[in-house]
Amino acid sequence: MASASNSAPICWPASADLTPVSEAGRPADRDGPLVVVLSGPGGxxxxxxxxxxxxxxxxxxxxVSWTSRDRxxxxxxxxxxFVDRAAFETRRDTGGFIEWNEFLGCYYGTPVPSAADGSVLLLEIDVAGGRQVLRADPDVLCLFVDVPDNDELRRRLIDRGDGAERADARIIEATRERAEAADLGYLTVVNxxxxxxxHEVASLIATRLTPKSPY
Known part of the structure; x- marks a missing residue:
């Protein structure tokens, strides 16, 4: 995985399409934040x-997702x-999650965004979750974060501690997710x-927040 400085802030370019989001602001016709889904393979x-x-x-x-699993x-x-299953189910049943799933007997869910979340809310979820989010809000910006090729993906997975067999399985899953993301209209950015x-992602966000001219 590419590395970044531990503490230095990003120096935003002066070009208009990379204006910090705080200057672009929230579109007048949007009550809550712009939701940006980040999906992609592990690593x-x-x-x-x-x-x-x-x-x-x-x-x-x-x-910050909710989960019923133990801390x-x-x-x-x-x-x-961290909540118990009953609390999770209560929030789910009252429409409190924009997407949720159950994995290995534990619930995971993304709360419905609100104006308190700022101008932009980032969701790091898989493509299946992205599909649920798109059903709830077709205006979300869905980005598929990918790597240059599968050899690089395998190297990153091995470097972070995945064994060879697990890395190969994740590569197969990544191939499936790429196809699903393309079908859903995700934009792909290569890390x-x-x-x-x-900066590319910031540009895409700022462009989405910029009001379109009526002409």
Whole structure:
């Protein structure tokens, strides 16, 4: 995975299409934030991109998912909102999630966005979750974060500790997700350089927030 400076903020270019989101603002006809879905294979750098954007611009926030699984010792305090199954089901049944799923007996769900989330809300979810989000809000911006090729993906997966067999399985899954993302109209961004791809994503967000001319 490409690496970034540990503390230096992003230096946003002066070009109009890369104006910080906080200057572009929320479109007048949108009550809540612009929802940006980041999907892609493990090792593509979705989380790093999301954290870089949020650190560079206060108007960008990261969605915190709910889960019914037990908290692990290595979980960060803001990794999830941990609840029991009953609480999760109550929120789900009252329309509180924009997408949810059950995995290995545990619920995971993304809360419905609100105006308090700022101008932009980033969701790091898989393509299946993205499909649910698109059903709820067709105006979301869906981005598929990919790597240059499967050899690079395999290298990143091995480097982060996945065994060869697991890495190969993830590559097969990545191929399936690429096809599904294309069918759903995702835009693909390739993480071959972290600074470059962060600025590319920022440009796509700012362009989506810019009001279209009626002429």
């Amino acid at each position: 593509a750098g979705k989380g790093t991109i999301a954290r870089s954007l949020a650190a560079a611009d206060d108007s960008i926030s990261l969605s 692990r010792a290595d979980d960060d305090d803001d990794a999830y909102v 071959d350089d972290l600074d470059r791809v962060v």
